[in-house]
Amino acid sequence: MTLLIIVIALGLIFDFINGFHDAANSIATVVTTRVLSPVQAVIWAAMFNFIAFFVAKYLIGEFGIANTVSKVVLEQYITLPIILSGLIAAISWNLMTWWLGIPSSSSHTLIGGFAGAAICGAGFQSIHTSVIVTIASFIVLAPVIGLVISSAITISVLWIFRKVNARFAENFFRRFQLVTSGMFSLGHGLNDSQKVMGIIATAMIAAGQIDSIKNVPDWVPLSCFGAIGLGTMVGGWRIVKTMGSKITKVTPIEGVCAEAAGSLTLYLTEALKIPVSTTHTITGSIMGVGAVKRLSAVRWGVTIDLLWAWILTIPVSAVLAGLIYLLVNFIGIK
Numbered sequence: 001m002t003l004l005i006i007v008i009a010l011g012l013i014f015d016f017i018n019g020f021h022d023a024a025n026s027i028a029t030v031v032t033t034r035v036l037s038p039v040q041a042v043i044w045a046a047m048f049n050f051i052a053f054f055v056a057k058y059l060i061g062e063f064g065i066a067n068t069v070s071k072v073v074l075e076q077y078i079t080l081p082i083i084l085s086g087l088i089a090a091i092s093w094n095l096m097t098w099w100l101g102i103p104s105s106s107s108h109t110l111i112g113g114f115a116g117a118a119i120c121g122a123g124f125q126s127i128h129t130s131v132i133v134t135i136a137s138f139i140v141l142a143p144v145i146g147l148v149i150s151s152a153i154t155i156s157v158l159w160i161f162r163k164v165n166a167r168f169a170e171n172f173f174r175r176f177q178l179v180t181s182g183m184f185s186l187g188h189g190l191n192d193s194q195k196v197m198g199i200i201a202t203a204m205i206a207a208g209q210i211d212s213i214k215n216v217p218d219w220v221p222l223s224c225f226g227a228i229g230l231g232t233m234v235g236g237w238r239i240v241k242t243m244g245s246k247i248t249k250v251t252p253i254e255g256v257c258a259e260a261a262g263s264l265t266l267y268l269t270e271a272l273k274i275p276v277s278t279t280h281t282i283t284g285s286i287m288g289v290g291a292v293k294r295l296s297a298v299r300w301g302v303t304i305d306l307l308w309a310w311i312l313t314i315p316v317s318a319v320l321a322g323l324i325y326l327l328v329n330f331i332g333i334k
Contacts, residue, residue: 019231052189064273069198105277116318143284150261150288187266
């Protein structure tokens with residue numbers, strides 16, 4: 001029971017870190033276009049992170065992404081030490097990439113840590129390969145979908161507003177960015193909060209507290225959505241600079257297009273019950289609006305560096321989790 005409490009606590013700590021690690025994804029464009037101050041932006045984003053709980057529970061009626069995450073490792077191989085090791089690895093990698101200002105994926109960090117600890121503890125037969133392959137494929141698919149949608153939205157918006165007074169358009173889109181920023185933060189909450197919820201539910205099943213993720217008590221999702229909201233309020237200013245200005249310079253019109261595209265991508269993956277990276281999604285969306293101006297507007301060198309960070313996240317997290325599991329097993333934590 002003590003180990004279960006530790007695992008739940010670490011899960012919520014990861015969720016909190018996820019919030020401030022990924023805060024930049026929700027607020028980078030709205031801050032860099034100076035529509036909101038950083039303080040106003042994080043409060044705005046955190047509010048929609050938490051509202052996402054009520055959307056998932058009462059409008060959607062299920063926590064599909066949490067269920068997908070819980071299936072990364074086959075149930076008969078799941079133990080509390082495996083989950084503990086995965087969480088410690090995920091927290092460590094998230095903190096390191098946050099400190100270095102690298103917008104890596106908290107989602108894939110968690111998946112890699114969970115799978116890596118399981119492989120170390122029970123071998124490759126312990127993981128649900130098709131689930132992991134599907135999740136991993138969206139390392140590429142999520143930014144590509146975001147890029148395509150944002151390009152289409154940007155072209156459409158520029159055509160619709162081609163005869164509108166430039167100053168009027170600028171003021172309109174500065175205000176409308178509040179809507180699209182909120183939409184993206186809602187998608188962030190829907191997607192990322194459920195990942196930790198799935199891990200905690202899995203731990204409770206392993207400990208014999210519940211028999212199915214469908215029976216998880218309400219305090220679990222409430223805590224997860226609340227933790228990510230609080231983490232967002234702390235903010236991730238190191239990554240704001242990379243997301244909001246290093247990839248391409250963003251105007252209010254382009255900010256609206258990028259956030260709208262990112263939101264639609266997240267809502268699509270929510271419907272498909274596939275956990276994706278909000279980092280990857282918004283990066284692809286920002287690249288899309290930049291590419292519409294001209295291909296040279298996107299700093300592709302920065303993008304390639306980000307891509308390497310994304311690709312390495314799952315294997316590095318898996319190896320780190322495996323090493324931590326060996327240490328946990330050596331110490332004799334059961």
